Amino acid sequence: MPHISMTEQTIPMIQIKDASKYVGQRVKIGAWLRHKRGSGKMAFLQLRDGSGFFQGVVAKADVPEDVFETAKELKQETSMYVYGVIHEDARSDFGYEIKIDQIEVIGESHDYPITPKEHGTEFLFDERHLYLRHIKPYATLKIRNTIIAATYEFFNKEGFIKLDAPLLTGSAPEGTTELFETDYFGQDAYLSQTGQLYAEAGAMAFSRVFTFGPAFRAEKSKTRRHLNEFWMIEPEMAFFHQEQSLELQERYVAFLIEKVLEENDQELDMLKRDKELLKSYTQLPFPRISYDDAIKLLQDNDFDVEWGVDFGSPEETFLANHFSKPVFVVNFPKAIKAFYMKRHPEREDVVISADLLAPEGYGEIIGGSERDTDYDYLKERIINDGLGVEEYQWYLDLRKYGSVPHSGFGLGLERMVTFVTGEEHIREAIPFPRTMNRLRP
Numbered sequence: 001m002p003h004i005s006m007t008e009q010t011i012p013m014i015q016i017k018d019a020s021k022y023v024g025q026r027v028k029i030g031a032w033l034r035h036k037r038g039s040g041k042m043a044f045l046q047l048r049d050g051s052g053f054f055q056g057v058v059a060k061a062d063v064p065e066d067v068f069e070t071a072k073e074l075k076q077e078t079s080m081y082v083y084g085v086i087h088e089d090a091r092s093d094f095g096y097e098i099k100i101d102q103i104e105v106i107g108e109s110h111d112y113p114i115t116p117k118e119h120g121t122e123f124l125f126d127e128r129h130l131y132l133r134h135i136k137p138y139a140t141l142k143i144r145n146t147i148i149a150a151t152y153e154f155f156n157k158e159g160f161i162k163l164d165a166p167l168l169t170g171s172a173p174e175g176t177t178e179l180f181e182t183d184y185f186g187q188d189a190y191l192s193q194t195g196q197l198y199a200e201a202g203a204m205a206f207s208r209v210f211t212f213g214p215a216f217r218a219e220k221s222k223t224r225r226h227l228n229e230f231w232m233i234e235p236e237m238a239f240f241h242q243e244q245s246l247e248l249q250e251r252y253v254a255f256l257i258e259k260v261l262e263e264n265d266q267e268l269d270m271l272k273r274d275k276e277l278l279k280s281y282t283q284l285p286f287p288r289i290s291y292d293d294a295i296k297l298l299q300d301n302d303f304d305v306e307w308g309v310d311f312g313s314p315e316e317t318f319l320a321n322h323f324s325k326p327v328f329v330v331n332f333p334k335a336i337k338a339f340y341m342k343r344h345p346e347r348e349d350v351v352i353s354a355d356l357l358a359p360e361g362y363g364e365i366i367g368g369s370e371r372d373t374d375y376d377y378l379k380e381r382i383i384n385d386g387l388g389v390e391e392y393q394w395y396l397d398l399r400k401y402g403s404v405p406h407s408g409f410g411l412g413l414e415r416m417v418t419f420v421t422g423e424e425h426i427r428e429a430i431p432f433p434r435t436m437n438r439l440r441p
Helices: 016-022 064-074 123-127 135-157 196-206 244-261 265-270 277-279 293-302 313-323 373-382 389-397 413-421
Strands: 026-038 040-046 053-057 079-088 095-108 181-184 188-189 207-216 229-238 288-290 329-330 348-352 353-359 362-371 408-410
Touching: 016 026, 016 053, 016 095, 016 277, 026 053, 026 064, 026 095, 040 064, 040 244, 053 064, 053 329, 064 095, 135 207, 135 265, 196 207, 196 229, 196 389, 196 408, 229 244, 229 413, 244 265, 244 277, 244 329, 244 353, 244 362, 244 408, 244 413, 265 277, 288 293, 293 313, 293 329, 313 329, 313 353, 362 413, 373 389, 408 413
Parallel strands: 053 095, 288 329
Antiparallel strands: 026 040, 026 079, 040 053, 079 095, 181 188, 207 229, 229 408, 329 353, 353 362, 362 408
């Protein structure tokens, strides 16, 4: 067993993110080499440790010859312990660096495939297991983590409990055929599209619940907004009408953005995201426009749309950009929405529903509605949509035993991450994306 001196034992082992607390002190850091540059007298090592990125400087005149030779020979993504003194570095965005006096190689790396040169998107996603180490995915997924943590914080403060919905179901909550089917001991089963129906059951027990888990849609779509596996946050609230739900939704979205601005300043800079623009999206309330008025606005601006169609990406982009902030489109046609949405009290052709559209081309990030509570009406809708009453009898039971007005919504985590980070494609917002042509890594 190697001998460790008492002096070495007392050297604090720190993470890069904590460098500011150790200026002038000698420390030890476990890190990987991103890349390096140098001359005959200096080696500049770009280091990362999972908590941040900064520079290590090795001066030939200040270290034993073998240390300088080790620094010169290091290959990209070699892991090591570095020892040295933390200094302020006004030239870097991070503001600190380490002047290295000792290097301990842990794991060597040779022929690392993702070099500092430009690489194509498909190549980077083929190497996604390695690409996670790089600045862009690092920053994006750190922001994703903040949004997840902030979600729990927000709903806990609002008196919600988390309800875990099953991932295997015997029915299609959204009434779509775009399902991933599997055999469940001789029965047909499907990977869940949503936890919403189970959240409604939970709301009747706990009043305010939210589900948070993966969802699966077998959509044959290759757009920048779609994944086949993604994560959904779906709150459901008893004794809530639609307006109360909209107010909760906008406060939730603003809270998420505020948390990212507070906790991910460096990551937003890494992604070159306009922080002032993000801040403007936290100003409440968000505007609201009816579906009827949205159709008229689109037609007046030369869009070829008719009443009764769902919006595509161009229409959503125009509407949100028209208001320069997230906007609710409310009261969609009944024919294009799910069976459980509540009928409008004054019109048979629309339901009490809302989509929240994000500006800058990010489109729908939330969909929600008030839920209908009429047993006979819902049973009729289920039959007319060909969904099978037997599969939904448990859901209909919720309307038989003390039903109350209730509302809910679903926020797509990856769509929210894409919007907040300013990424161009939703596949950047999840560690290992699943799309039509990607099942690995």
